[in-house]
Amino acid sequence: DSGVTQTPKHLITATGQRVTLRCSPRSGDLSVYWYQQSLDQGLQFLIQYYNGEERAKGNILERFSAQQFPDLHSELNLSSLELGDSALYFCASSPNYLSTDTQYFGPGTRLTVL
C-alpha cells in the first residue's frame, strides 16, 4: 500500500458525460501528479500540482482539468468524454517537486467510456 488513495476504483460512463476522479496523497506529500495509461499511448503525464498550485503540465486535453485543494487532495475532471478517453488514470504523490523525489502511485481509476 503506497498510502495514496484514489476513488472510485472503476467508472463506467457514456460519451459526452463528465466525471470527477479523486486522489488523496500520502500524508505529508505536497505534490500530486495525474497520469493516463492507455494501451496505445502508454503512461502519459497529465498535470502536476504542488501545494495547491499548478506546477507542470503535460499532455492534458483542454476537456480535462484538475485542481488541488487546501487539504492537498486533488480532483481530475474529465468532460465531453470520448471513447478514446477510456484508460487507467493514476494519481501519484511526492514530498516536494524535486527530480529526486520518488512518486508513489495510487491504485488507479479505471475509466470506461461506452
Place this chain on the structure above:
Amino acid sequence: AQKITQTQPGMFVQEKEAVTLDCTYDTSDQSYGLFWYKQPSSGEMIFLIYQGSYDEQNATEGRYSLNFQKARKSANLVISASQLGDSAMYFCAMRGVNRDDKIIFGKGTRLHILP
C-alpha cells in the same frame, strides 16, 4: 528531448534465475533521476528503486539492483533470484531537474517467471 527506451517487450525467465531488464535513456541534463516501477496484473504501480545521476554507487533495494552506466546512458534493473510474484510489467522512468521536466516512462517490459 528526453527519452526512455526499453527494448525488450517481453521476457521469459526460469524461477530463481537472475534477470536483467534493459533501459537506456537520452537527456542533455547533467542532473536527473532514474526510477523503476513494477505493474502487476492488478494494475497498481509499485516503486522499486531510484538512482540519481550523481550517485557514485549503484542503487540496491533487497533483490533489486540498478546497473547504472552513465557514459552509456543505461540504467538496467537486475532482479536476483526471481520469484513467481515478479511476473509483471516493469517500467523505467526518468525525470530532469527543470521546473517543466516531467517524469517520462518507457513502454515497459513484460516479465514472465516460469515455475
